[in-house]
Every structure is written in structure tokens, then in C-alpha cells.
Amino acid sequence: xxxxxxxxxxxxxxxxxxxxxxxxxxxxxxxxxxxxxxxxxxxxxxxxxxxxxxxxxxxxxxxxxxxxxxxxxxxxxxxxxxxxxxxxxxxxxxxxxxxxxxxxxxxxxxxxxxxxxxxxxxxxxxxxxxxxxxxxxxxxxxxxxxxxxxxxxxxxxxxxxxxxxxxxxxxxxxxxxxxxxxxxxxxx
Amino acid sequence: xxxxxxxxxxxxxxxxxxxxxxxxxxxxxxxxxxxxxxxxxxxxxxxxxxxxxxxxxxxxxxxxxxxxxxxxxxxxxxxxxxxxxxxxxxxxxxxxxxxxxxxxxxxxxxxxxxxxxxxxxxxxxxxxxxxxxxxxxxxxxxxxxxxxxxxxxxxxxx
Numbered sequence: 001x002x003x004x005x006x007x008x009x010x011x012x013x014x015x016x017x018x019x020x021x022x023x024x025x026x027x028x029x030x031x032x033x034x035x036x037x038x039x040x041x042x043x044x045x046x047x048x049x050x051x052x053x054x055x056x057x058x059x060x061x062x063x064x065x066x067x068x069x070x071x072x073x074x075x076x077x078x079x080x081x082x083x084x085x086x087x088x089x090x091x092x093x094x095x096x097x098x099x100x101x102x103x104x105x106x107x108x109x110x111x112x113x114x115x116x117x118x119x120x121x122x123x124x125x126x127x128x129x130x131x132x133x134x135x136x137x138x139x140x141x142x143x144x145x146x147x148x149x150x151x152x153x154x155x156x157x158x159x160x161x162x163x164x165x166x167x168x169x170x171x172x173x174x175x176x177x178x179x180x181x182x183x184x185x186x187x188x
Numbered sequence: 189x190x191x192x193x194x195x196x197x198x199x200x201x202x203x204x205x206x207x208x209x210x211x212x213x214x215x216x217x218x219x220x221x222x223x224x225x226x227x228x229x230x231x232x233x234x235x236x237x238x239x240x241x242x243x244x245x246x247x248x249x250x251x252x253x254x255x256x257x258x259x260x261x262x263x264x265x266x267x268x269x270x271x272x273x274x275x276x277x278x279x280x281x282x283x284x285x286x287x288x289x290x291x292x293x294x295x296x297x298x299x300x301x302x303x304x305x306x307x308x309x310x311x312x313x314x315x316x317x318x319x320x321x322x323x324x325x326x327x328x329x330x331x332x333x334x335x336x337x338x339x340x341x342x343x344x345x346x
Contacts, residue, residue, distance in 0.1 A: 025247040042257060046262065161196075180233075
């Protein structure tokens with residue numbers, strides 16, 4: 001990014017190549033719509049490019065990048081939450097790409113079960129408050145530590161832990177029905 | 189079935205254990221706890237199911253023209269004419285410039301008051317000068333009178 005700041009256009013292309021997928025994948029899981037995710041990702045990298053001359057390496061580049069990304073994602077989710085009434089689960093799934101599962105599953109029944117669990121988890125993610133959603137996605141898919149998530153969300157580490165604990169508890173509740181023990185157990 | 193750990197401890201250990209970030213000693217301690225706590229065993233099982241389901245959630249492939257579109261937008265921005273107030277400096281100098289303009293306006297509005305004071309001071313000086321001149325004139329007149337009085341006495345003495 002420092003080379004981009006100095007006007008090296010090739011470095012911006014390399015930076016894009018390195019971080020493009022992680023940004024888009026995060027945005028996709030936040031908004032659950034590929035077209036919107038790509039549009040938001042374009043805006044992220046436009047802002048990175050516009051800010052290149054004033055960029056200061058005071059934190060990790062990914063922290064800065066994901067701060068921009070999360071800011072745009074949270075704004076979009078909040079705006080969409082105000083606008084939409086009720087979307088069906090089917091519509092949400094249709095907005096995204098066709099569901100993909102790892103090819104290791106040969107058993108149809110197991111594949112159907114995983115498919116159902118995936119649908120439940122996606123629905124549960126969709127219903128999470130936006131900050132909890134962002135925290136879970138960064139924790140799970142970006143392997144970020146609590147401190148980095150805190151820097152991105154602009155809150156304390158203990159607040160991040162609280163966000164994650166509540167988010168994962170919601171996700172576990174959504175999958176209780178699939179556990180061998182049944183759905184009767186509650187968290188103490 | 190109540191766990192001896194409080195909720196926060198449960199969650200922190202659970203997440204740490206499932207993401208394998210606990211140190212070896214804490215991992216051993218937690219495993220011993222799991223052996224005797226059905227609640228936490230259930231939580232671990234559910235958390236692993238959540239992790240597995242999240243891992244199954246694969247994103248779609250990226251559009252082929254993503255990079256092309258981005259660079260086209262960047263070029264379009266660079267080629268677009270900048271507004272007259274931009275001057276390649278952006279918006280950042282606007283605030284200090286605005287403050288400077290306000291200070292200048294305040295300075296200009298207060299300028300007549302200052303000249304009045306200066307004028308007052310000038311008036312005082314003019315009065316003083318006039319008094320001094322008058323005093324000098326009076327002294328010359330007295331000197332002339334004293335000279336006229338002493339001149340005939342000097343002639344009589346010779």
C-alpha cells in the first residue's frame with residue numbers, strides 16, 4: 001500500500017489480487033447477494049484507491065481495509081433492514097449463488113442434511129444484528145483475533161467477545177434440532 | 189446439569205477449544221471438565237456443527253470482469269473534470285481557509301475603531317504642540333519687552 005501511495009499502479013493491481021476475494025466473500029456472507037457484494041467491493045477498492053495519497057501505516061493494512069469494508073456492509077444491511085418487509089427463506093437463497101457443498105459427500109441423505117443445516121445457519125446469520133454478523137464472519141472466515149475485530153468495529157475486545165458469544169449462541173440454537181440429543185437442551 | 193463455569197467462561201473456553209487456540213494446559217483442563225459436564229459437551233457438539241455448516245457455506249465465483257469494471261471506474265474518475273474549488277487539494281484546506289477568512293473579516297470590521305483611537309492620539313499631540321508654540325511666543329514677547337526697558341539706561345551710563 002505504501003508503494004501505491006507513491007503512485008505505483010502495478011502495486012494497486014497486486015493489492016487487489018491479494019485481497020479481492022476475502023473482501024468479496026465477506027461482503028457476500030454479510031448481504032447474501034453476490035451482485036450487491038461485488039458492487040460494494042468495487043466501492044471498497046475505489047475508496048482504497050482514492051485514499052492512497054493520505055494512507056498512513058498506523059495499523060495492519062487488513063484492519064484498515066476491513067474497516068472500510070465493514071462500514072459499507074453495515075450501512076447496506078441497515079438500509080436494507082429499513083426497506084424490506086418480509087423475505088422468504090427461498091428468496092434469500094435464490095439471491096445468492098447456487099448452494100455449493102464440498103464434493104466429499106457421496107451419501108445423498110447426508111448431503112440433504114448438510115444442505116438443511118446450511119440453510120438454517122444462513123437464515124440465522126441473516127437474522128443476527130449486523131455487528132454480531134460482522135464479528136462472526138470476521139472471526140470464522142478471516143481468522144481474525146479479537147483485538148483486530150475490535151479495531152475494525154471500533155469497540156473494545158470485551159465488547160467483541162460479547163458480540164461473538166451472543167452470535168454463536170444464536171447459531172447453535174438454530175442447529176439444536178439437528179443434534180442427536182434433540183432440541184430440549186437450553187444453555188445454562 | 190448446571191455447569192460450574194459462568195456463562196462468559198463457558199463461551200470463551202468453548203470457542204477457544206473449538207478453534208484450537210487454547211494453550212495446552214488450558215486445553216487439558218477443559219477436556220477434564222468436559223468429561224464431567226454434559227452441558228458443555230453438548231455445547232461443543234453444537235459448536236462443531238455450526239463450524240462445519242459455516243465451512244460448507246462456499247461463496248460463488250467472482251464475475252470475470254470485476255477487475256475491468258473497477259479500473260474503468262478509476263479511469264473515469266481520474267478523467268472527470270474537477271470542480272473549480274478542488275485545485276488538487278481536495279476538501280482538507282477548506283476548514284482552515286474558512287477560519288482565516290472569518291478572522292480577516294473580523295479584523296476588517298474592527299479597523300475603523302482602531303483609526304479613531306489613532307486619530308484621538310493625533311489630536312492630543314496637536315494640542316500639545318500648539319501650547320508649546322504659544323509658550324515660546326510668550327517668552328519671545330517678554331524678552332523683547334525686557335530688552336526695550338534696559339537699552340536707554342545703558343546710554344545714560346556712558
